[in-house]
Amino acid sequence: MNEKTASWDDLYLFLAVAREGGLSPAARVTGRSAATLGRRMLALERATGRELFVRHERGYELTTQARELLEELTGIEARIARLTSHPGETERPLVKVSAGTWTTLALLAHLDEITGTPADIRLRFVSAETTLDIARREVVIGFRNARPTGDSLAGRKLSRVEFAPYASAGAPERWIKVLADTPSARWLDRMVGNDAVCEVNAPRNSLDLALAGQGIALLPTFIGERQPVLRQTGSTIPELAHDQWIVTHQDDRHLPEVRRTIDRLCRVFGGR
Incomplete structure (x- = not known):
């Protein structure tokens, strides 16, 4: 890469285009x-001497060279961002x-x-x-239902999750079926089949229907028990x-903002 002409700003924008x-x-x-991004990606291709994208109506498809660049940048992204921040910068x-x-x-x-109070991070769910x-830094922190297995990942165990059926008093004894690729939705599909009166593709809608007295929802107990x-x-x-x-990248877990966030998330969810 020609480091004299490829700016970090353009590389940062490349990460966004590649990931999105x-x-x-x-x-x-x-x-x-979008027009500015298009110009910056062309400038980056010229600066690096790499063909980074196959451009078509569906979006920007990464070339092999782009995937190599993405892998190179993800390993150093957090460090460069800290080094290029302005002294005294107050943005969270x-x-x-x-x-x-x-x-x-x-x-x-x-x-x-x-x-935090006052807030010392900007949180994006x-x-x-x-x-x-x-x-690949699609996110910094992720909640998972199993211990992380990748060499680059670090994990901390949280409280155990259990599922049970919930309904309001007097609600009809009929399941609300969720159409999603999750273990709980697959369990409902096996148990209920086509016998559900209502099907939803968003799990949250099953809670909404149960709260409205429309049937039985399969919920994690940490959600169901909080609904009066x-x-x-x-x-x-x-x-x-x-x-x-709770899982993060080995290289990111010691960043102050990441460490603070993980500690707080573990307090909320009973981390060990």
Whole structure:
């Protein structure tokens, strides 16, 4: 790479375009226009002498050279960001946290505890049922239902998660089925099949329907027990019980803002 002409700003913008999959989604996270990003990516290609993107209507597809550059940059991204920050800069550092629907919902109730009072981090929740790639810095911290296995990942064990059926008093004895690629949704599919009166594709909607008295929702107990109008209508499901882990990259876990956030998340979720 020609380090004399490839600026860190352009490399930072490259990371956004590469991770978001195109100019428009990258514009939303960088605050730059799509036209500006397009010009900067062309300038970066000229500066590095690499063809980085295959451009088509669906977005920007990474070339082999781009994937190599992405791998190079992810290992040093946090260090360069600290070195290039302005002295006395007061902007709070951004910490991106990914978690499933239910964990995100529980975290939102403890926002002040996680961000600090006064807030000393800028927290971005990425609520997703899929596992985002911490090694490639799609997020900084992720909640997982198993111990991390990658050599570059570090994990801390949290409280055990259990699932049970919940409904409001007088609600009809019918399941609310969730169509999602999660263990609890797959369990519902096996148990309920096509016999559900209502199906939803967002897990949170099953809670909304249960709160409205429309049926039985399968919920983690840390959600169900916090709903005053709901009661547990059956035993916990042993096959859905699992340990929860908080995971980050080995190189990031000692960053002050990451360490503070992890400590606070563990206090909220009973980390060990």
